[in-house]
Amino acid sequence: MAWRFKLAPDKTNFDFFRWQWLTFGGSLFLSVLAIVAWAVMGLNYGIDFKGGTTIRTESTVAVDVGAYREALQGLPLGDVSITEVFDTNFAENQHVTMIRIAAEDESQAVTPEQIGQVEEVLRAAIDPAMTFPSVESVGPKVSGELVYTSVLALIVTSLCIMVYMWLRFEWQFGVGAVLALLHDVIITIGIFAIFQIKFDLTIVAALLTILGYSINDTVVVFDRLRENLQKYKQMPLREVMNLSVNETLARTLMTALTTLIAVGAMLVFGGDVLRGFSLAIFLGVLFGTYSSVYVAKNIVLIIGLDRSEKAKKAGTPDDFANIDA
Amino acid sequence: MLNFPFWKQILTWMLVAAGLLLALPNLYYPQVEAHNDAAKAVEEAGFATTEQQAALDEWPDWLPSGIVNLGLDLRGGAHLLAEVQVEDVYKARMDGWWPEVRNALRDVRDQVGSVRRQPAQIPYELRVQIENEAGMAAAVEAVRALASNVVTLTGVGQTDIDVTAEGNVLIVQLSEPERAAVDQRTIQQSLEIIRTRVDQAGTREPTIQRQGADRILIQVPGIGSATELKALIGTTAKLTFNPVVRRGTAEDKTPGAGNVSLPSMDEEGVWYTVEEVPVVSGEDLTNAKGDFDQNGRPAVAFQFDVRGARAFGDYTAQNIGAPFAIVLDGKVISAPVIQSHIPGGSGIITGNFTVEEANRLAVLLSAGALPATMNFLEERTIGPELGQDSIDAGRLATVIAAAAVSVLMIASYGLFGVFAVVALAINMAMIFGIMSMIGATLTLPGIAGLVLTIGMAVDANVLIYERMRDELRAGAKSAARAIELGFERALSAIVDANVTTLITAGVLFFLGAGPVRGFAVTLAIGIVTSVFTAINVTRLIVTYWYNRRKPKTLVV
Numbered sequence: 001m002a003w004r005f006k007l008a009p010d011k012t013n014f015d016f017f018r019w020q021w022l023t024f025g026g027s028l029f030l031s032v033l034a035i036v037a038w039a040v041m042g043l044n045y046g047i048d049f050k051g052g053t054t055i056r057t058e059s060t061v062a063v064d065v066g067a068y069r070e071a072l073q074g075l076p077l078g079d080v081s082i083t084e085v086f087d088t089n090f091a092e093n094q095h096v097t098m099i100r101i102a103a104e105d106e107s108q109a110v111t112p113e114q115i116g117q118v119e120e121v122l123r124a125a126i127d128p129a130m131t132f133p134s135v136e137s138v139g140p141k142v143s144g145e146l147v148y149t150s151v152l153a154l155i156v157t158s159l160c161i162m163v164y165m166w167l168r169f170e171w172q173f174g175v176g177a178v179l180a181l182l183h184d185v186i187i188t189i190g191i192f193a194i195f196q197i198k199f200d201l202t203i204v205a206a207l208l209t210i211l212g213y214s215i216n217d218t219v220v221v222f223d224r225l226r227e228n229l230q231k232y233k234q235m236p237l238r239e240v241m242n243l244s245v246n247e248t249l250a251r252t253l254m255t256a257l258t259t260l261i262a263v264g265a266m267l268v269f270g271g272d273v274l275r276g277f278s279l280a281i282f283l284g285v286l287f288g289t290y291s292s293v294y295v296a297k298n299i300v301l302i303i304g305l306d307r308s309e310k311a312k313k314a315g316t317p318d319d320f321a322n323i324d325a
Numbered sequence: 326m327l328n329f330p331f332w333k334q335i336l337t338w339m340l341v342a343a344g345l346l347l348a349l350p351n352l353y354y355p356q357v358e359a360h361n362d363a364a365k366a367v368e369e370a371g372f373a374t375t376e377q378q379a380a381l382d383e384w385p386d387w388l389p390s391g392i393v394n395l396g397l398d399l400r401g402g403a404h405l406l407a408e409v410q411v412e413d414v415y416k417a418r419m420d421g422w423w424p425e426v427r428n429a430l431r432d433v434r435d436q437v438g439s440v441r442r443q444p445a446q447i448p449y450e451l452r453v454q455i456e457n458e459a460g461m462a463a464a465v466e467a468v469r470a471l472a473s474n475v476v477t478l479t480g481v482g483q484t485d486i487d488v489t490a491e492g493n494v495l496i497v498q499l500s501e502p503e504r505a506a507v508d509q510r511t512i513q514q515s516l517e518i519i520r521t522r523v524d525q526a527g528t529r530e531p532t533i534q535r536q537g538a539d540r541i542l543i544q545v546p547g548i549g550s551a552t553e554l555k556a557l558i559g560t561t562a563k564l565t566f567n568p569v570v571r572r573g574t575a576e577d578k579t580p581g582a583g584n585v586s587l588p589s590m591d592e593e594g595v596w597y598t599v600e601e602v603p604v605v606s607g608e609d610l611t612n613a614k615g616d617f618d619q620n621g622r623p624a625v626a627f628q629f630d631v632r633g634a635r636a637f638g639d640y641t642a643q644n645i646g647a648p649f650a651i652v653l654d655g656k657v658i659s660a661p662v663i664q665s666h667i668p669g670g671s672g673i674i675t676g677n678f679t680v681e682e683a684n685r686l687a688v689l690l691s692a693g694a695l696p697a698t699m700n701f702l703e704e705r706t707i708g709p710e711l712g713q714d715s716i717d718a719g720r721l722a723t724v725i726a727a728a729a730v731s732v733l734m735i736a737s738y739g740l741f742g743v744f745a746v747v748a749l750a751i752n753m754a755m756i757f758g759i760m761s762m763i764g765a766t767l768t769l770p771g772i773a774g775l776v777l778t779i780g781m782a783v784d785a786n787v788l789i790y791e792r793m794r795d796e797l798r799a800g801a802k803s804a805a806r807a808i809e810l811g812f813e814r815a816l817s818a819i820v821d822a823n824v825t826t827l828i829t830a831g832v833l834f835f836l837g838a839g840p841v842r843g844f845a846v847t848l849a850i851g852i853v854t855s856v857f858t859a860i861n862v863t864r865l866i867v868t869y870w871y872n873r874r875k876p877k878t879l880v881v
Contacts, residue, residue, distance in 0.1 A: 002880050005736035010798070056711065089718050112552040133708035135551070142406065142702045153836040160828045168821055202770055205833060205841045209777070209848070212829025216784065216822035223818040251791040254737065255784040258730050262780030265726035266773055271718030273398075273711075274773055281777065 007253040012246045016293060017238060017301075023294040031183050034190020041193045046200030049147050051103035051140035052078070055118060056085075059127040060093045068097065071125035075117055078102040087272040096272070103140050150204040157211050158182065165215075169222055172303045177218045180296035184214050184287040188280055198276055206280035213259070213281075214288025217252050218296045224248045225297070229307065237305055241297045249293075256289040327805050329868040337861045341751055344854070347758030350392050353384065357392050360384035391761035394530075395546075396768035396843050399716050401709030402546035403554040406702045409539050412448035413697035414511045415499060419451045422471075422486070426453060426497060429467045436460035449499040458493040465490055468497060475502045508539060514696045516541060519558045521692040526557055540702070551704040561654050561698055562689035564607030566637070567599035569648040569660050590656040591677040597657045599650045604640045609633025613691040615684035616673055623683035624673045627690065634670025642666040651676075653686075719772035726779045727753070734783055738790050741881050744866045745786035745859075752782050752851075752858040759850050768843030778851030784822070785859030788815040793881045804879035805871065811881075812864055819860070823852050 016023075047054055057068075063084045072080055079102035090096065099118070115135055123130050138146075158178050165174035185207050192199050225244040232240055245252075263285060267278040350357040363380035367373045373381065384390060397404050423442060430440045430453070438456025445452055455464055465488050472484035485503040489496045499507065512535055523531045523545060532544040548554050570584055571577075573596045577586035580598045589595040609629050616626035629637055640649075641663050650660040651674050658676040678686070727749070734749075735742035756775065760767065793811030801807035830852065833845035 002739055004739065005733070010794075087718075089714065089721070112555070115552075131708070131710075133711035134706060136705040136707075137551075137703065139700075139702040141408075149836050153832050156836070157829050157832045160832065161825050164821075164825060164828060201837075201841055202844075205770060205837060205844055208829050208833055209826075209844075212826035213777075213781065215825045216781075219821045219825065220788065220818045223821065247795070248791075250794075251787050254787045254791070258733060258783050258787065259777070259780035261729045261733060262726040262776050265729060266722045266776045268722075269718060269725055270722035270773065270776070271715050273715055273769060274718075277770060277773055281773075 006250070007257065008250040010250075012249055014242075014246060014249075016242055016245050017298070020298065024298045027183055027291065027295050030190070031186050034187045034193070037190045037193040038186075041196070043189070043193050043199040044196040046198045047100065047103075047136065047138045047143065048201040049143050049150075049199070051138055051143040053101045053103075053115065053135065053137040055099045055101070055115065055132055056134040057097045057099060057122060057130055058133055059095050059130040061095060061127040061130075063095045063097055065097070067126060068099070068122065071121050072099075072118060075114070075121060077114060077118070078104040085272050087275075088268060089271055103138075103143075146201060150201070153204065153208055154185070154211070157208055161211060161215060165219075165222075169226060170305065172300045172305055173222050175303060176296045176299035177215055177222070179299050180218055180291040181211050181215055181288075183291050183295055184210055184284050187287050188283045191283055192280070197279065200276070202274075202277045203280050206277045206284065209281055210284030210288060214284055214291070217255065217289055217292035220248050220251060220255070221245055221292055221297060229305075233307070237307070238301060241301060245293055245297065252289060252293060256285060259285050327808060327868045327871045329864060333861070334865060334868075337865050340857070341755070341862060344751070344755030344758035347389050347391065347762050348754040349388065350384070350390055351757050351761060354392060356383040357390055361390055361392070364390075389761070391764065393757060393760045394764060394766040395712070395716075396766045396771065396840060397544050397546060397705070397712075398707055398769045398840055399712045399767065399772075400546045401707050401712040402544065403548045403551040404703070404705040404707075405543045405551055405554055405558070406536070406704075407541045407543065407558075407699040408702055409512055409515050409541060410698045410700060411508050411511050411539055414507055415449035415504070416445075418499060418507065419445065419449060419497070422451055422497060425471055426451060426468055429471055430455070430464055430495075433460065433463045433467045436463040443494060447498075449504060451497040453495045453497070455493055455495060461490045461493070461495065464495050468495065475500065475506060511696045512539060512541070515699070518693050518695055519543060522558055522688055523554075525688045525692060541699075547709070550706045552706075555701060555704070557685065557688070559699060559701065560689055561695045562607065562686075562692070563654055563694040564610070564690055565603035565652045566605050567601070567603045567650045567652055568640075568644070569650045570598040570600060572597055572648075572660070587650070587652060587655060587657050589660075590653070590658050597650050597660055599652065599657075603652075604649065605629060605633045605637050607690055607694050609636070610690055613687040615680065615687045618673055618675045622675060623678045623680045624675045625678070625683050625687045625690065626673045627671065629670035631670075634668075637670055637672075638666065638668045715769050715772075719769065719776075723772070723776055723779070726776050730779055730783055734786070738786075738881060740870075741786075741790055741867070744863050744870070745783050745790075747866060748786065748858040748862045749779065749782055751862055752854050753779070755854040755858065756847070756850050759854065760847070765846045765850070766843050767847065768840040770840045770844035771847040774844045774847035774851060778848070778855060781826070782851065782855035782859060785815075785819045785856060786863060788818055789859070789863070790881050791815075793879070797879060797881065804876055807879055808867060808871065812860065816860070819856065823856050827852050 065082050065084060068082045069080070072082075081100045083098050083100075085096040085098055087096075101114075101118070115137075119130075119132055158181065161181065162174040162178045165177050188207065188210065191197075192203065221244055224247055225241060228235075228240050228244050228247075232243075235243075260282065263278055263282045266274065267282055270278055359380040360383050363373070363377040367377055367381070427440065427442075430437055436457065437460040440456070441454045443452035443454050455461065468486075468488045469484075472486045472488070475483050475485050483500055483502045485500055487498045487500045489498070516533060516535060519541065520531075520533050523533065523543070530546055532542065534542050536542045543554065543558065545554055570581070573586075574594055576588070576596050577598045580586045583601050584598050585601050586596050586598045589597065609632060610627050611630045612628040614626055616624050618624045645663050645665060648660045648662045651658045658674060661675075674686075731742075731746045731749070734745045738745065753775075756778065759765075789811050792815040793807050796807040796810040796814075801810060827849060830845045830849035834842055834849070837845055
C-alpha cells in the first residue's frame with residue numbers, strides 16, 4: 001500500500017454519543033449564547049441594512065483615526081464611524097480606511113454635497129493626494145426592504161432544504177438536518193455579533209451558502225445511515241448511527257478540509273472587500289462539519305425513527321401524506 | 326475491462342471540448358474585447374476604419390468571441406437605483422381632466438349650479454365642489470359620460486376614471502387599471518429616455534433595466550462617479566419658452582390668473598413672472614447641440630420641428646421688443662428680449678454655462694424630458710483601481726486555493742488524486758466557458774463562488790474514492806468492480822448534496838440583487854459542471870487508465 005495522507009484511520013470505532021452531554025449540550029449552549037449576543041450586542045449592520053454612506057479612502061499617509069475624526073468633526077453629518085483596513089495585498093505605503101456615515105432619519109441617505117465636503121475636508125486635513133476608490137449610499141427605504149428579503153431568503157431556503165430532505169429521506173432526517181443547519185448559521189451570526197464584524201448583504205449570501213453547503217456532510221452521513229438501516233435491521237438505532245458516522249468519518253473530514261483550504265485561501269489572499277464574506281463561510285463550514293457529526297443525528301435520535309415494516313411502507317417517498325401518522 | 330458506454334465517452338469529450346473552446350477567449354481578454362467592440366461599431370456604421378479593422382484582426386471570426394462580463398465592482402463605474410415618481414404623472418393627468426370636467430358640468434349648470442375645484446387628497450383624484458347638492462346625480466352622470474374604456478389584460482371593460490360623490494363634492498379618480506397603464510407607460514418612457522441620454526453620453530455597455538413596479542436600475546461602467554451619472558439622468562429637462570409678464574426681486578405671491586413666478590437659474594434673488602402656458606416647449610425640438618454664441622461663450626443651439634417653428638416664428642413676429650423666458654425644470658435660464666422676427670425655427674440658448682454644461686443640456690434636450698421626477702434610493706461608485714485590486718486579489722486566492730487543494734488531493738489519493746485535479750482544471754475552464762456563452766457577469770462575490778467551487782468540486786471525487794476504498798475493504802470481487810461500485814454507490818450522496826446547494830443558489834438568484842446574484846450564477850454553474858466533471862470526466866480518465874494498465878490490485 002502506497003503512502004497516503006490520512007485524516008482518520010481506515011477503521012474507527014468512536015462512540016459519538018459518549019460525550020453527548022458535552023458535544024450536543026455544548027452546541028445547544030453555544031447556540032443560546034449566540035442568540036443572546038445577537039439580542040444584547042446587536043449586529044454591526046452595514047449600510048445595506050441600515051442606510052447611509054460608506055466612503056473608502058486611500059492615501060500614502062499612515063492612518064491616524066483620531067485625525068480623521070477631528071477633520072470630520074465640524075461637518076453636519078449623522079453618526080460617523082472610521083475604521084482602518086488592513087490587507088496582505090496592500091503596498092507598503094497604501095493606507096486605507098472605511099468611513100461610514102449613518103443615514104439621518106427619513107432623509108435620502110447622504111447628499112452628494114455632503115460627500116463632496118467630506119472629501120474636501122479630508123484632503124485638506126490629511127493628504128491632498130488622497131483618493132476615494134469607492135463611495136456607496138443606500139437609502140433607508142431600500143435597506144428596510146433588504147432586511148425583509150434577507151430574512152425571507154433564509155426561511156425559504158431552510159424550508160426548501162427541509163422539503164427536499166423529506167422527499168429523499170424521512171421527515172425526521174429533514175428536521176434533524178435543518179436544525180443542524182440553523183445551529184451553524186446562528187453560531188456564525190453570534191460570532192459576528194460578539195466581534196462586531198460588519199454585517200451586510202454579502203454576509204447574508206454567505207449564510208445562505210452555508211445552508212446549502214453544510215448540509216452536504218449531513219447528507220453523506222444520512223445516506224450511509226439509510227443504507228445501514230436496511231442492512232442491520234435489528235441493531236439499535238443509536239448503534240447504527242455510530243457505525244454510519246464512523247464509516248463516513250474519513251470523507252466528512254476530507255471534504256471539509258478541501259473546502260476550508262479553498263475558503264482559507266480566499267480569507268487570507270482574497271482582499272479586504274471580501275473578507276467578511278469569506279470569514280462567514282469559513283466559520284459556517286467549520287461548524288457545519290461539527291454539527292453533521294454531533295448535532296444532526298442526535299436530533300433524529302431524539303425524535304426517533306419508526307423502523308417497522310409498516311412504517312417503511314407509509315414512509316416511501318411517493319406516499320408522504322400519512323407520514324405523521 | 327471497465328465499461329463506459331461509447332456514446333457517453335463521445336458526449337463527455339464533446340462537452341469538455343465545447344467548454345474549453347468557449348472558455349478560450351477569456352485568456353485573450355483585451356484582444357477579444359477590442360474585437361467585439363469594433364465588430365459592434367462596424368455593424369452600426371456599416372464600414373470599418375483602419376483602427377477598427379486592426380482590432381477586428383486581433384481575434385479570428387471563426388472562434389467563439391463570448392467573454393465573461395466583469396461586474397461593476399470589478400470594472401469600476403457607477404450604479405444607481407432610481408424610483409420613478411409616478412404620482413407626478415397622476416397629478417398632471419388630473420390637471421388635464423379639470424377643463425373637461427368643468428365643461429361637462431357647465432352643460433348641466435341648471436341642475437348643478439356653480440362649480441369649484443378643491444385640493445386633491447391623493448395624487449390621482451380631482452375634487453369638485455358643486456353648489457346644488459341635489460344636482461349631484463346629474464353631475465356624476467355628466468362626468469361619467471367622459472370616461473373611456475381601458476384595454477388591458479386584466480381590465481377589459483373597465484373605464485379610465487371612477488366617479489363618486491361625497492356630500493356636495495364630486496370625486497373623479499383614475500381607475501385602478503388606468504393607473505396601472507399609466508405606471509407602465511411612465512416607466513417605459515423613462516427607461517427609453519434614460520437609455521438615450523446614457524447612450525448619447527458615449528459610455529459603453531450600460532445596464533438599464535426595470536426593477537419591481539416603479540424602479541429603474543442603471544449601471545454604467547467606466548463613468549467617474551454616481552454624481553456625474555445622476556446629473557445626466559436625474560434632471561427632468563423640461564424646457565419651455567414662456568412670455569414674460571414682469572421681472573422682480575422676490576417671489577411674486579400673487580402672480581395673477583394663468584401666471585407663475587419662477588426664480589432665475591444664475592442670478593440670485595431675481596424672479597420672473599411668466600405666463601403658465603408656454604409658446605413652445607421642448608417637445609417641439611428636433612435637435613439640440615452644444616455650440617458657442619457670437620461672443621464665443623458656450624451655448625446650446627436648437628432646432629424646432631415644423632409646428633414649433635411656426636408657433637415660435639408667429640410669436641416673435643408679434644412681440645418684438647418684449648422679453649420671453651427660457652425655462653428649464655421650473656427655473657429661468659435666461660430671458661432675452663426679442664430683437665426681430667425669428668423664422669426658420671432655430672436659435673441658441675445662452676446662459677452662464679461651461680462647455681460641459683452646455684453639452685450636457687444639449688444631450689438632455691434632444692433626448693426629451695422625463696415624464697416624472699426620480700428619487701435615488703441607492704448610489705454606488707466604484708473606482709477602476711479598486712476593481713483591479715479585487716481582480717488581482719481574487720486571482721491570487723484562486724491560484725493558491727487550487728494549488729493547495731491539488732496538493733491535498735494528490736497526497737490523499739495518489740494517482741486518483743491526479744485524476745481529480747485534472748477534472749478540477751477542466752471544471753474551472755467549463756465554468757468560464759458556460760459563463761461566456763450565456764453572457765453572465767462575474768462579480769466580486771462571484772470570484773468567491775469560484776474559489777468555493779474549487780473546494781466543493783473535489784468533494785464529489787472524495788466521496789467516490791472513499792466509497793472505492795470501502796468496497797475494496799468489503800472485499801470487492803475485482804479492482805474493476807470496486808471502481809464501478811465506487812462510482813455507482815457514491816452517486817446518491819453526491820446528487821443529494823448538490824441539489825441542496827443548487828436550491829440555495831436558486832433562492833439567492835431570485836431574491837438577491839447585483840453582486841449577490843452574480844455569486845448565485847457562478848455557484849449554480851459551478852455545481853452543475855463539478856458534478857459533471859467529477860462523475861463523467863473522472864470516470865472517463867479512470868476507464869482509459871484502467872483499460873490500458875489493467876492493474877491486478879487497486880490502490881486508491
